[in-house]
Amino acid sequence: MTKTADLEADIGEILLTEEAIASRVADLGRQIAADYAGRTLTLVSVLKGSLPFMADLMRQIPLPLRIDLMEVSSYGGTATESSGLVRIIKDLSASIADEDVLLVEDIIDTGLTLNYLVRYLRGKNPASLRICTLLDKPARRLVDIPVDYQGFEIPDQFVVGYGLDYGERYRNLRFVGVLRPEVYAGE
Ligand code: 5GP
Secondary structure, eight states: OOHHHHHHHTEEEEEEOHHHHHHHHHHHHHHHHHHTTTSOEEEEEEETTTHHHHHHHHTTOOSOEEEEEEEEEEESSOSSOOOSEEEEEEOOSSOOTTOEEEEEEEEESSSHHHHHHHHHHHTTOOSEEEEEEEEEOGGGOSSOOOOSEEEEEOOSOOEEBTTBOBTTBSTTOSSEEEEOHHHHTTO
């Protein structure tokens, strides 16, 4: 059995197929390109989970744009629950002052991570700051944050694939799925 087949065997249900994701990312790209026409956009993405989404989304936006990457980790939580305590592991590599910034996120769950990031980025005085997330789990929101572009609303389930991990595994799956409950046993 190949490594990928092993990973897929841990998935109980596929929520979003590769084709559904590609089609929705193309829609988002068209919408963003129309909204930012004539402006120079900076896409800021947050490693590691947003990596496939960022790579696909930027190629669906036919505008001059810059990208920058941050890496954050939340601490004090568990492998499936965020704590809202965020540590910046990698900061922006260039100034975003007076830039039109679109923050590209993989998933918004409680909103605590995003809330921290939005405050942090606002402090750098961008001309504008909007939020784009591939996945949104509104059922668990603790902080109200307006999301400007949303790929899919999903139910309150822990998902993996297309960048999202459980214990650093499953990021390379081409779809978004729910792990079988046995995989969490013992957490
Ligand atoms: P929040 O701070 O909104 O609760 O959580 C945001 C972060 O928690 C995401 O960027 C992601 O890293 C992680 N996260 C939240 N929900 C999920 C999920 O269903 N699956 C995975 N793999 N990570 C999640």
